[in-house]
Amino acid sequence: MNKIRIGIVGYGNLGRGVEAAVGRQPDMELIGVFSRRSGLTTNSGVATYTMDQLADFQGKIDVMVLCGGSATDLIEQTPEVVKYFNVIDSFDTHARIPEHFDNVKKAALASGKAGLISCGWDPGMFSLQRVYGESVLPHGESYTFWGRGVSQGHSDAIRRIKGVVDARQYTVPKKEIIDAIRNGETPEVTATSSHDRECYVVVEDGADKAAIEKEIKTMPNYFEGYHTTVNFISQEELDANHKGIPHGGFVIRSGETTEGTKHIYEFSLQLDSNPEFTGSVLTAFARGLYRLASHGGRGAFTVFDIPPAWLSPKTEEELRAHYL
């Protein structure tokens, strides 16, 4: 069997996650890593190329996995790269998904390629669970909780405060709300009411901790309205206990089938490394996209369009015999 030939564009945490995931798939081969930076060394030793060499690989790579950031890179990169390759990305700027989809679709239909956008765990695996859960339980309420996990955006926001040296912010879902839903209650919740924010902050010597704590807790869009706790710790403690990038969360559908007959549909992820798991999801869906394209799929797609069988390296006979 010919292996599925994968390329990676962008070599940050996510790119390295995809690299590790491809190495653990039996039917895939990593051809190269493409980056704006030259002279990169990769973990697996796979060759690296610059972005202007991309077009030389037409016909030599089956799926290009785009590992840049949504706001800055993917919005332009995905419609560009799909001119030459089937592509998959993890675009997660929610409000711009319809626009991004349309751009990728237009370019992909023109080039005869397939592009799958917004793949990872949320958007991605969580999105799938929201659709399955609501389809099988049309009368009910859906809930998504994120965490306990590191929010890179919130950590960065704290680091921009004067006097702060380093910081890590954990988003923490409220267990009592999750437990109430598991018990059949259907509370009205908002992101603010259902999550707490836990901050670990390293400050300069002599910094005004009270002022910094106040600035964090009242920061609009990021912390205002949340129950936030701020813990001042040393750089050593932060390095020792808070260097990982764990994340996870819950999708719960609570529904009734007849009056008073309730069902709880729950999905959860508990991830040691957000980018490594996201990279693994992208890699499985790269296989799905490859098969979709092999079946004649052209244009733009999402995780909702891929039959689950196409994600697995197993044959359909094996899946029916051992997974049904």
Next chain:
Amino acid sequence: MNKIRIGIVGYGNLGRGVEAAVGRQPDMELIGVFSRRSGLTTNSGVATYTMDQLADFQGKIDVMVLCGGSATDLIEQTPEVVKYFNVIDSFDTHARIPEHFDNVKKAALASGKAGLISCGWDPGMFSLQRVYGESVLPHGESYTFWGRGVSQGHSDAIRRIKGVVDARQYTVPKKEIIDAIRNGETPEVTATSSHDRECYVVVEDGADKAAIEKEIKTMPNYFEGYHTTVNFISQEELDANHKGIPHGGFVIRSGETTEGTKHIYEFSLQLDSNPEFTGSVLTAFARGLYRLASHGGRGAFTVFDIPPAWLSPKTEEELRAHYL
């Protein structure tokens, strides 16, 4: 929009579950219930017909949902009914799934119809989670736990013992094993080692309770090897506290992406009524099968073959805008 026209074959608990589920879907219409028995009254008031009237409904029903038992009914009924209609069933005799699939495929290809087999929650929703979980985390271990819930087969087995008037058996997964897996351990488990069996038994006046308890606990295939508890109760208590048909369970994938970087993927269901939820899953997949057939799908299929988008009554634009 024309509604999807549904027929139900078989009117036990599962048939009534499908009837209730169809009534809660915005884009479906229940045309009739078909049964070997005549003179049935339905909960929804929908018309009933006998099995020999089935063929008269060709062209008037889009998907026929088969609600008989696997061993006795479906193995013959599904390949027969697919001669006239697209069909979906909940065939769950695991060892015979490949044979059943081949029979349905042959008949469906001959008639130009589509048949989807083995749909419900296990096989069904749990099967999907096993495939998604292993596809995104190829290195790891998969676990399935059933319960806490009523096993109809085990309850029936107890009722066949001399002196027993009525009985209800609950399958109970061992919480300490689930907790160990959630903590990243990957224990070796078997169905016997990971589940307990809890029995509520009503006996005749003067029955030998000790002998009955011993007969239950040593019953081969059903109870032997399990940690089983037997509680003798009155018929009144059984009727008051054990008349429901709750079930549920867990699918957990525990996997690594790089050495020591662990991820826990967990899915669980907690169901007040096993047949009502199974009926709801069948109904959502009846929509998926209808769309598959509308796209030219012919032959036999499983839940693995249906793109998730096709299960939802929402448009693909709505799904991308609100569920991704």
